[in-house]
Amino acid sequence: MLMDNLGTWIVWPILLPLIAIIPIFLLKRPGAANVSLVTAAAIVLAVAGLARQVLTNGEQSHAVGGWDAPLGIMLHADGLSVFMLMMTAIVGAITSIYAAGYRFQGGGDSGSSSGYFFWPLSMFLWAALNVLFLAADIFNLYIGLELLSLAAVALVTLERKRDATVAGMRYLLASFLGSLAYLLGVALLYTAFGTLDLELLGARIQPDLPTAVAIMLITLGTALKTALFPLHFWLPPAHGSAPTPVSALLSALVVKASFYLLLRLWFEVFPAALTPAIAQMLGLLGAVGILWGSFLALRQHKLKALVAFSTVAQVGYLFLLFPLASTSAGWGVDAWSGGVYHAFAHACAKAAMFMAAGTLAYAIGSDQLDRLAGTFQHYPFSVTALTLAGVSLMGLPPSGGFIGKWLLLNSALASGQWWFALVILTGSLLATGYVTMVLSHILLRPPDAAPIDPRNTNVSFTLEFAALLLALIALGLGLAATPMLALLRIGMPFTGY
Amino acid sequence: MSQFSLYAVISMLIFSIGLYGFIAHAHLVRKILAVNIMGSAIFLLLISAARRDPTAPPDPVPHAMVLTGIVVSVSFTAFALALTRRIYAETGQAYLPETEPAISAQKQDIVQK
Numbered sequence: 390m391l392m393d394n395l396g397t398w399i400v401w402p403i404l405l406p407l408i409a410i411i412p413i414f415l416l417k418r419p420g421a422a423n424v425s426l427v428t429a430a431a432i433v434l435a436v437a438g439l440a441r442q443v444l445t446n447g448e449q450s451h452a453v454g455g456w457d458a459p460l461g462i463m464l465h466a467d468g469l470s471v472f473m474l475m476m477t478a479i480v481g482a483i484t485s486i487y488a489a490g491y492r493f494q495g496g497g498d499s500g501s502s503s504g505y506f507f508w509p510l511s512m513f514l515w516a517a518l519n520v521l522f523l524a525a526d527i528f529n530l531y532i533g534l535e536l537l538s539l540a541a542v543a544l545v546t547l548e549r550k551r552d553a554t555v556a557g558m559r560y561l562l563a564s565f566l567g568s569l570a571y572l573l574g575v576a577l578l579y580t581a582f583g584t585l586d587l588e589l590l591g592a593r594i595q596p597d598l599p600t601a602v603a604i605m606l607i608t609l610g611t612a613l614k615t616a617l618f619p620l621h622f623w624l625p626p627a628h629g630s631a632p633t634p635v636s637a638l639l640s641a642l643v644v645k646a647s648f649y650l651l652l653r654l655w656f657e658v659f660p661a662a663l664t665p666a667i668a669q670m671l672g673l674l675g676a677v678g679i680l681w682g683s684f685l686a687l688r689q690h691k692l693k694a695l696v697a698f699s700t701v702a703q704v705g706y707l708f709l710l711f712p713l714a715s716t717s718a719g720w721g722v723d724a725w726s727g728g729v730y731h732a733f734a735h736a737c738a739k740a741a742m743f744m745a746a747g748t749l750a751y752a753i754g755s756d757q758l759d760r761l762a763g764t765f766q767h768y769p770f771s772v773t774a775l776t777l778a779g780v781s782l783m784g785l786p787p788s789g790g791f792i793g794k795w796l797l798l799n800s801a802l803a804s805g806q807w808w809f810a811l812v813i814l815t816g817s818l819l820a821t822g823y824v825t826m827v828l829s830h831i832l833l834r835p836p837d838a839a840p841i842d843p844r845n846t847n848v849s850f851t852l853e854f855a856a857l858l859l860a861l862i863a864l865g866l867g868l869a870a871t872p873m874l875a876l877l878r879i880g881m882p883f884t885g886y
Numbered sequence: 887m888s889q890f891s892l893y894a895v896i897s898m899l900i901f902s903i904g905l906y907g908f909i910a911h912a913h914l915v916r917k918i919l920a921v922n923i924m925g926s927a928i929f930l931l932l933i934s935a936a937r938r939d940p941t942a943p944p945d946p947v948p949h950a951m952v953l954t955g956i957v958v959s960v961s962f963t964a965f966a967l968a969l970t971r972r973i974y975a976e977t978g979q980a981y982l983p984e985t986e987p988a989i990s991a992q993k994q995d996i997v998q999k
Contacts, residue, residue: 459947460946460947460950528951528954532954532958535958535962539961539962539965542965542969543965546969546972549972551976551977554969554972554973554976555973555977555982555983557969558914558966558969558970558973558982559982561962561965561966561969562908562917562921562966565921565962565966566908566921568958569921569924569925569928572925572928572955573901573927573928573931575951576928576931576932576935576948576951577931579932579935579947579948579951580894580931580932580935580938585947
């Protein structure tokens with residue numbers, strides 16, 4: 390019996406962070422950091438165990454506490470779930486390493502309190518993400534989404550800075566509005582079809598008016614939370630003003646969670662009720678997001694703001710997947726896996742970029758682009774991490790970003806939607822533009838233009854190491870494409886592949 | 887019109903009122919109230935959906951959803967109010983700066999002129 394329970398890997402990615410929160414709350418720093426790091430390692434192992442199980446035995450399901458649906462909670466893991474869990478585990482673990490060396494500013498009553506709260510909140514965030522990726526019904530997806538936004542906003546406002554508090558409030562309101570739209574959609578679907586289960590709902594769904602309204606509400610709500618253009622207004626201030634480890638988690642993982650939700654629902658639940666026009670609309674918004682986000686990134690004077698706008702652009706790519714991946718056509722698999730692969734690569738690259746940017750900003754006491762000159766001499770690892778992450782964002786081989794964009798590009802050409810191919814290429818060009826802009830500020834300006842503030846030069850090597858490690862993973866993802874894509878195919882919503 | 891469709895229409899109305907309040911009001915406490923009204927509208931829809939057939943026993947699943955929804959809603963409200971207090975302590979007003987105060991400042995200018 391005990392062995393049976395230990396064999397159900399699927400519950401541990403959720404249980405471990407939740408269990409760890411208790412000692413983390415009770416211990417003070419640095420005890421909290423140590424418990425978190427150990428837990429992070431344990432979660433990575435649990436996800437690896439689940440991945441092995443899914444690879445050998447196929448999709449996994451588990452009824453929590455032995456209670457079956459509809460009242461019990463079902464967990465379900467297929468290739469996509471495991472893929473997202475792996476993304477979360479890698480970025481989460483490395484961000485924890487980074488945060489262990491990071492010094493949070495401010496912090497109200499006691500100097501370290503804001504830094505201390507990072508640990509329980511980030512574990513909470515991690516648990517919420519894992520709940521979401523393993524949920525098998527639309528209501529538990531809602532629960533995951535809500536837990537996630539509460540943890541994310543709390544993390545943004547951690548340092549008690551005015552900008553961050555205001556950005557956090559805006560984020561909270563936008564996020565809750567999105568959740569309510571989603572919940573209303575769920576309520577409409579339940580009243581119409583009498584089930585919450587993803588699979589049953591997909592089988593029962595009919596194209597009628599309440600369903601169309603529900604799909605619209607759910608799509609709008611999740612698009613707001615994923616920061617799809619023109620609903621991206623809340624993202625740059627929130628991601629730009631948060632403490633660096635938090636920016637990394639938010640840009641890398643939190644926006645992907647609502648994207649994952651949309652992906653699940655659109656391809657597994659809604660197909661019978663969808664028209665190509667809605668998919669084209671989403672793709673169009675994604676395309677505008679790519680161009681607009683990149684354009685604004687090029688106009689930023691602060692490094693973290695630039696990286697945050699780049700997230701708006703990169704999120705746009707995720708939405709190109711919807712018009713490109715038609716379940717009935719041959720190129721659908723390419724588009725679908727390309728979009729998901731892009732999400733993974735972007736998570737690693739963007740987190741690495743935020744970390745490197747945060748290290749440089751911390752070292753020179755400012756993240757103004759024109760003060761970055763000369764940082765390469767002092768922080769070569771951070772600048773290298775920034776560059777490698779930039780390579781993945783541009784989509785150059787052999788990075789993970791290349792695989793994602795290549796697959797998307799292939800399917801855009803195969804399906805004859807050349808306008809999206811054009812957008813993908815232009816977006817890459819613009820990304821090259823803003824990455825080059827940062828690098829030219831760092832490398833081409835005379836180093837004596839901005840003397841490094843000696844008070845801050847004792848940057849912990851942990852910070853540089855974590856960013857570089859993650860950037861190398863983003864780069865290496867391109868080489869690991871074959872096994873990763875094979876994993877994705879388990880339980881993929883396409884027939885015949 | 888059946889009892890359920892009456893409730894469904896009313897809950898959509900309440901949801902729209904809440905949405906209007908959320909967009910129309912700049913004061914953060916009013917925004918938080920508006921969000922709560924929208925949430926209550928969804929709960930009303932779910933509760934009425936639980937008993938669409940008055941002769942059958944009520945369906946427990948929407949009840950469970952509403953209970954969970956209330957917990958989420960309470961947590962959101964508490965957290966949002968705490969953030970509002972912090973914004974009030976730091977800026978002296980319960981508005982999101984850069985958008986609403988800018989508009990009200992413009993209005994004041996117009997009034998003074």
